[in-house]
Amino acid sequence: MKPEAMNKLPANPERATLDGKNKFLGFWFFLGGETVLFASLFGVYLGLRNATNGGVTANELFELPLVFIATMLLLTSSLTSVFATMALKTNQFKRMIGWFVVTGLLGLAFLGLEIYEFTHYVHEYEHTIRSSAWGSAFYTLVGTHGAHVFVGISWITLLIIRNLKRGMDLYTAPKFYLFALYWHFIDVVWIFIFTVVYLMGKVG
Amino acid sequence: MSAHAYKKKNPIWDWLTTVDHKKIGILYLASGAFFFLIGGLEAILLRVQLLYPEFNFVGAETFNQLLTMHGTTMIFLAAMPLIFGFMNAIIPLQIGARDVAFPFLNSLGFWLFSAGGILLNLGWFMGGAADAGWTGYAPLSTTSPGNGVDFYVLGLQVSGIGTLIGGINFLVTIINMRAPGMTFMRMPLFTWSSFITSGLILFAFPALTIGLALLMFDRLFGTQFFAAEAGGNPIIYEHLFWIFGHPEVYILVLPAFGMFSEIIATFARKRLFGYSAMVFATALIGFLGFMVWVHHMFTVGLGPIANSIFAVATMLIAVPTGVKIFNWLFTMWGGKVSFPTANLFAVGFIPSFVLGGMTGVMLSVPPADYQYHDSYFVVAHFHYVIVGGVVFGLFAGMYYWWPKIFGTMLNEVLGKLHFWLFFIGFHLTFFPMHFLGLMGMPRRVYTYLSGQSLDEANFAATIGAFLMGLATIIMVWNIIQTAVKGKKAGNDPWDGRTLEWAISSPAPEYNFAQTPLVRGLDAWWLEKRASNKAMVPAEPLDDIHMPDASILPFLLSLGFFIASLAAIFANWTIAIGGLGVVALAMILRSVIDYHGYHIHKEDLPDEGGEDK
Numbered sequence: 001m002k003p004e005a006m007n008k009l010p011a012n013p014e015r016a017t018l019d020g021k022n023k024f025l026g027f028w029f030f031l032g033g034e035t036v037l038f039a040s041l042f043g044v045y046l047g048l049r050n051a052t053n054g055g056v057t058a059n060e061l062f063e064l065p066l067v068f069i070a071t072m073l074l075l076t077s078s079l080t081s082v083f084a085t086m087a088l089k090t091n092q093f094k095r096m097i098g099w100f101v102v103t104g105l106l107g108l109a110f111l112g113l114e115i116y117e118f119t120h121y122v123h124e125y126e127h128t129i130r131s132s133a134w135g136s137a138f139y140t141l142v143g144t145h146g147a148h149v150f151v152g153i154s155w156i157t158l159l160i161i162r163n164l165k166r167g168m169d170l171y172t173a174p175k176f177y178l179f180a181l182y183w184h185f186i187d188v189v190w191i192f193i194f195t196v197v198y199l200m201g202k203v204g
Numbered sequence: 205m206s207a208h209a210y211k212k213k214n215p216i217w218d219w220l221t222t223v224d225h226k227k228i229g230i231l232y233l234a235s236g237a238f239f240f241l242i243g244g245l246e247a248i249l250l251r252v253q254l255l256y257p258e259f260n261f262v263g264a265e266t267f268n269q270l271l272t273m274h275g276t277t278m279i280f281l282a283a284m285p286l287i288f289g290f291m292n293a294i295i296p297l298q299i300g301a302r303d304v305a306f307p308f309l310n311s312l313g314f315w316l317f318s319a320g321g322i323l324l325n326l327g328w329f330m331g332g333a334a335d336a337g338w339t340g341y342a343p344l345s346t347t348s349p350g351n352g353v354d355f356y357v358l359g360l361q362v363s364g365i366g367t368l369i370g371g372i373n374f375l376v377t378i379i380n381m382r383a384p385g386m387t388f389m390r391m392p393l394f395t396w397s398s399f400i401t402s403g404l405i406l407f408a409f410p411a412l413t414i415g416l417a418l419l420m421f422d423r424l425f426g427t428q429f430f431a432a433e434a435g436g437n438p439i440i441y442e443h444l445f446w447i448f449g450h451p452e453v454y455i456l457v458l459p460a461f462g463m464f465s466e467i468i469a470t471f472a473r474k475r476l477f478g479y480s481a482m483v484f485a486t487a488l489i490g491f492l493g494f495m496v497w498v499h500h501m502f503t504v505g506l507g508p509i510a511n512s513i514f515a516v517a518t519m520l521i522a523v524p525t526g527v528k529i530f531n532w533l534f535t536m537w538g539g540k541v542s543f544p545t546a547n548l549f550a551v552g553f554i555p556s557f558v559l560g561g562m563t564g565v566m567l568s569v570p571p572a573d574y575q576y577h578d579s580y581f582v583v584a585h586f587h588y589v590i591v592g593g594v595v596f597g598l599f600a601g602m603y604y605w606w607p608k609i610f611g612t613m614l615n616e617v618l619g620k621l622h623f624w625l626f627f628i629g630f631h632l633t634f635f636p637m638h639f640l641g642l643m644g645m646p647r648r649v650y651t652y653l654s655g656q657s658l659d660e661a662n663f664a665a666t667i668g669a670f671l672m673g674l675a676t677i678i679m680v681w682n683i684i685q686t687a688v689k690g691k692k693a694g695n696d697p698w699d700g701r702t703l704e705w706a707i708s709s710p711a712p713e714y715n716f717a718q719t720p721l722v723r724g725l726d727a728w729w730l731e732k733r734a735s736n737k738a739m740v741p742a743e744p745l746d747d748i749h750m751p752d753a754s755i756l757p758f759l760l761s762l763g764f765f766i767a768s769l770a771a772i773f774a775n776w777t778i779a780i781g782g783l784g785v786v787a788l789a790m791i792l793r794s795v796i797d798y799h800g801y802h803i804h805k806e807d808l809p810d811e812g813g814e815d816k
Contacts, residue, residue, distance in 0.1 A: 022380050133429060
């Protein structure tokens, strides 16, 4: 940490004000609620994963190379958001914005792959949200995650545009920090989706 | 965006945009009371239908709708907002805070709740209300014709988001906003129980969100989650509903327990017996509350092992609850007990709730439950718990905190009449239902045959419902009288123990001119024993920071309302437009800076308005 980089901001600028503390804690609680939300969806998925209604099965449908690329994109985006958080803590605003832009782009690429995957399943295999209870559970669980990615991308885009000229202070730091928390959460959920949906679909 | 405190504001605009927790509390209380009257009216109509065997007052179809809407309204639109109303009005005062942690979200929570409540009830005017029971079990709910269940699904979804937001707000408020010296183990019991309730909301409501979302997908988009013929599984809905639904019972009753703890201690003029045992009992009830949901599903056939585990967990809950009952009794023991209306409701609650608890233990035994299941015995049980626990608590809280919230005293004579009529009517209605259930009368059925020994008890139950109706009319009359020409209340009419009684009635906008220093449990009582006229301040007098008012919570809720209503009628263009309004409101919230404004110390009244 270079001294000039500190620029009088405290060590944890995202939690330095009462407002920041409240946001930090409130957002962790929100993620707790989101955990239950996804846990419910995972429970539903596990209950219905063999209910293929005579249609295509998970083993026939999934192609691991595609999912592997998607996973790598999302995991890397989590890493870049860590770099952004480190820049945030050392008050390097431009570097933080840079890493968040990379994070958003990786998220966008992931989302593109997911949209391709869904249309592929619908057109090539006629596997839709209505074709079986498993189809309903698959598209709802993975789609809810995808919707979270979409919200995340919109969020960081808005934050970057709004705060580009403002720089880092105790008012903007919590905003960026919360996005990073959210992004990690989405990433963790994907690891479970990769395991429960795709790996168990192939070998389970 | 900085509205100045002393500028004259248009009252309607002021109420639409307010972020003051005390005003939001009043909004919650008023809309909760409104829905309570609607739910009560529905109950009376149900009881009239059951007055005589084979009576045809409203008919079977309307009965199903009334039954569904009575349960849904009372739980989600009456009990929940009334509890949130008290939490908003009282908790920041009890912990010595100037505000809640998220004033904007607090307002958003209220407006989402009210949008959902209106949406639910619109069904009555748009082709029939929901008719699949308050639990909305699939496949009855997924195959129910018309739009009634769609109103249920989307109305509850929207108001549920509001509740979740409110829960997070109170968790953070209680953790981060306490005054100096207000440690966790010095918090008043109402704050403690609301804290635990907020935690339960956070972890229970998302399960309902998913249950309702899947129900909506099955109904609106043709998914197969609960369609057994396509491999779906309706039992999943039951699990999701009760993973939410059982904690919901504790979400409702724990704050009521907290109110009783304060009211009983205040009117016994003794500190609460076993404070720390009360705190841990509350936490334990909250914890166990997540492990008992299958006792609603004993007859589903999940097998003896599942049933046994959940039966034992259910019986365990009787232990901390029993601890609480004894602590209330010991608090009164040897105290100088007086009985204003608030304490009448608190003391009347104890035997009533114990009866509901006893039948709860009876129901927790799976073999016996096969006999009671879906009979009037269950109806008797949960009304003893919810009316005897939650509603008595809300009435007690109303008489107790009315002076602090509105600055006037409710009439005690009318109050006592209200209590006795309600207490007698309550037992007359629900006590006979135990026997109706044991004799085999199924719940949720619109009529019964004569000559099966069911006539007398049903007749008595309906008379009891009329008495409760009469008691409610007296309560409304009392409220109107008090609003028109109520006696002014002092700061501390009950010689209270907790911080809210240390400031003026009603509390000023900023609550505390100077944040108080808390020096022990029952902070205000301690200062009074030390002959202090006011709390010791923890900070010098300074400018007070206040949050900005905003119309965005209202707009955002309106967006959800429009989107939901359009989705019910499958008008997707308008639905997307409604969601666009939601997105726009969120973007505006993010882009506009809300820095708040200050009330200058020179503008504060002398001694922070604490002169008597």
